[in-house]
Amino acid sequence: MFHFRTMSRTLSAPVTVAFDYTRSTGPVLGRFFGGLRDGRVLAARLSDGTVVAPPPEFDPSTHEETAELVEVSTVGTVTSWSWVPEPVAGQPFDRPFAFALVTLDGATAPMLHALDVASPDEVSTGMRVRVRWAAERTGHITDIACFEPAGDSDEGPGAFPAPAGAVDPVTGIVTPVSLDYTYAASPEESAFYRGLAEGRILGQRCPTCHKVYVPPRSACPVDGVATTDEVELSSRGTVTTFCIVNVPFLGQQIKPPYVSAYVLLDGADIALLHLILDIPAEEVRMGMRVEAVWKPRDEWGTTIENISHFRPTGEPDADYETYQHHL
Amino acid sequence: MRDVAVVGFAQRQMEEFDGSPTCVELLVPLFAECYEQTGWSRKDIGFWCSGSSDYLAGRSFSFVSAVDAIGVIPPVNESHVEMDAAWALYEAWLKIQTGEVDTALVYGFGKASAGVLRRTLALQLDPYTVTPLWPDTVSLAGLQARTGIDAGLWDERAMAEVAQRSLTDAEKNEYAIRKGGSSVEELLARPMYADPLRKHDCAPVTDGAAAIVLAAGDRAREAVDRPAWITGFSHYVDPISVGTRDLTRAPSAQRAGEAVDLSGVEVAELHAPFSHQELVLRRELGLADDVRVNPSGGALTGNPMFTGGLIRLGEAARQVWDGSASTVLGHATSGPALQQNLVCVMGAEGRDN
Numbered sequence A: 001m002f003h004f005r006t007m008s009r010t011l012s013a014p015v016t017v018a019f020d021y022t023r024s025t026g027p028v029l030g031r032f033f034g035g036l037r038d039g040r041v042l043a044a045r046l047s048d049g050t051v052v053a054p055p056p057e058f059d060p061s062t063h064e065e066t067a068e069l070v071e072v073s074t075v076g077t078v079t080s081w082s083w084v085p086e087p088v089a090g091q092p093f094d095r096p097f098a099f100a101l102v103t104l105d106g107a108t109a110p111m112l113h114a115l116d117v118a119s120p121d122e123v124s125t126g127m128r129v130r131v132r133w134a135a136e137r138t139g140h141i142t143d144i145a146c147f148e149p150a151g152d153s154d155e156g157p158g159a160f161p162a163p164a165g166a167v168d169p170v171t172g173i174v175t176p177v178s179l180d181y182t183y184a185a186s187p188e189e190s191a192f193y194r195g196l197a198e199g200r201i202l203g204q205r206c207p208t209c210h211k212v213y214v215p216p217r218s219a220c221p222v223d224g225v226a227t228t229d230e231v232e233l234s235s236r237g238t239v240t241t242f243c244i245v246n247v248p249f250l251g252q253q254i255k256p257p258y259v260s261a262y263v264l265l266d267g268a269d270i271a272l273l274h275l276i277l278d279i280p281a282e283e284v285r286m287g288m289r290v291e292a293v294w295k296p297r298d299e300w301g302t303t304i305e306n307i308s309h310f311r312p313t314g315e316p317d318a319d320y321e322t323y324q325h326h327l
Numbered sequence B: 001m002r003d004v005a006v007v008g009f010a011q012r013q014m015e016e017f018d019g020s021p022t023c024v025e026l027l028v029p030l031f032a033e034c035y036e037q038t039g040w041s042r043k044d045i046g047f048w049c050s051g052s053s054d055y056l057a058g059r060s061f062s063f064v065s066a067v068d069a070i071g072v073i074p075p076v077n078e079s080h081v082e083m084d085a086a087w088a089l090y091e092a093w094l095k096i097q098t099g100e101v102d103t104a105l106v107y108g109f110g111k112a113s114a115g116v117l118r119r120t121l122a123l124q125l126d127p128y129t130v131t132p133l134w135p136d137t138v139s140l141a142g143l144q145a146r147t148g149i150d151a152g153l154w155d156e157r158a159m160a161e162v163a164q165r166s167l168t169d170a171e172k173n174e175y176a177i178r179k180g181g182s183s184v185e186e187l188l189a190r191p192m193y194a195d196p197l198r199k200h201d202c203a204p205v206t207d208g209a210a211a212i213v214l215a216a217g218d219r220a221r222e223a224v225d226r227p228a229w230i231t232g233f234s235h236y237v238d239p240i241s242v243g244t245r246d247l248t249r250a251p252s253a254q255r256a257g258e259a260v261d262l263s264g265v266e267v268a269e270l271h272a273p274f275s276h277q278e279l280v281l282r283r284e285l286g287l288a289d290d291v292r293v294n295p296s297g298g299a300l301t302g303n304p305m306f307t308g309g310l311i312r313l314g315e316a317a318r319q320v321w322d323g324s325a326s327t328v329l330g331h332a333t334s335g336p337a338l339q340q341n342l343v344c345v346m347g348a349e350g351r352d353n
Helices: A026-037 A187-196 B024-038 B062-069 B085-097 B117-124 B137-150 B156-172 B184-189 B217-223 B251-258 B275-285 B308-321
Strands: A012-024 A041-045 A069-072 A075-084 A097-104 A111-115 A128-133 A144-149 A172-184 A201-205 A229-233 A236-245 A258-265 A272-276 A289-294 A307-312 B004-014 B047-051 B078-081 B103-111 B205-216 B228-237 B267-269 B327-334 B340-347
Touching (some): A026 A041, A026 A069, A097 A144, A172 B117, B004 B085, B004 B217, B004 B308, B024 B062, B024 B103, B024 B205, B047 B062, B078 B085, B085 B103, B085 B308, B085 B327, B085 B340, B103 B308, B117 B137, B156 B184, B156 B275, B205 B308, B228 B251, B267 B308, B275 B327, B275 B340, B308 B327, B308 B340
Parallel strands (some): A111 A144, A272 A307, B047 B078, B047 B103, B267 B327
Antiparallel strands (some): A012 A172, A041 A069, A075 A097, A075 A128, A097 A111, A236 A289, B004 B228, B103 B205, B228 B340
């Protein structure tokens, strides 16, 4: 449901788009993530002699698959950093921290991760840092919780890079992605939803071809001009086409079989998708006359759900000619 | 090669657009402006190409909804890239080169304010080892800025000079959303935001849309008195990993610049969403000190996502139309920390005339 913002031109509502990406890791990243799970950082030794973590899957010079992995230290040197004064969701910390490029001892190129310090005064290029491991390691880049300033007791360079030895590769990772938006309706869509909250169905007419769109569109898709005239439409219309839903699905609110149909409201030039109820599914037909069944007024909001469904009016079916151009 | 020119350009930039992220409401008047500039109608356009992203819109198929603004009955020849619309312009230029069409209208749109832009853009990074940390655009730019500062290639003053010039030039740009120069000292006295970046070092989150009309040969001459003929067009990409790239450099920009003839460029509109990136680009493109950079105010004063690069090309073309310059450069970037770079050289003289 879209919400009113006081005095605003349009309606808007929060929307979250979320998906858990499941990714196979392949042999190179699989071993890298397996190393992280075991508390080790593995890097690629590339054809030009560079040692790079995380390892690229293919050698950028020869384009061959990365063959040799070596182990590098969990201690390294900051090569660049940037303060994060206002962290965003999903970052390693929800309080200010630094992102840093850190070249681990034994590696020749830096890797990106968070550095846990309280203020920008506590970080500098060239400072020594070490990996802080996550409490639980699963084979994911976040097994490294962050970097933290290294202590005097942390080992210096010399022992790395070392042979990687055997590692049980991780075969897949899950990366949840969730994005929050404030989704605004167009002015024409906003008028439509505000109309519904008053029990009215509003469309827009194209000033060029005079076609009436409901739900309204900002521009006529035929002529590419703004739809300028608001039109109130009847609650009655004609079924132009329909389908009988027999397949159950997650979140289904009505017991199958039921009918989903295009209803061409009287006065409109584009059909509206809605439910046809109060009639056995097998009796619904093209040309059948129907009317909107509104929910009780105290349940209305700025939503198409104010109309519970459409039901037969009992009128004779409409002639095919009256809706043939709207199929 | 066919001689192809930029003959129309319209734009809108704003801090927060309160309409639908499909931006149809913005595009209809932009297309009308393009028709007025060229004396054409939509039926004169042979090819349509747009740049936008559903990640910005927070809905699926927003670019399909946007074609309502064209009017697509009967159907039109149309394409889309999920990049800055400057790359859509490249596709349209190629389409004209094939000889299939003589004209094209390219548009970009984006409502960056619908989500958290600097966070959303983490989805263009390596999905295995980088995106799960959600590095935001500002942080990545900060890492890049510091590598150059540490290397002695630029300093905070040089960055502030870019911002000061941009904010001053933007006073003459009705579309800029951030404008008003003060002094380099005043800018340097402002607090750090994402150390080493101050807020004026970062392009503002901007909503907007823009459109450019391309035409070949006589169609271009019929549309405007002084077409901005495209004499060089090139784009390259660097690896995505920010760890293995030398962040003080943008080899893809250098290579794109080498692929075209930059001699005689008087004005360059560089798409640099962070102040230090203008310094990187100047160096990679080898621009002489007397090249006027970003007379529009540039991306630091308004940078609608998926349109900021296209606007640079349009602003450069305008310099040719009004006779201010004979040879201009438009540049666009995409991806993290100048990963992808496109250059478009335009001039008052085409290749064959």
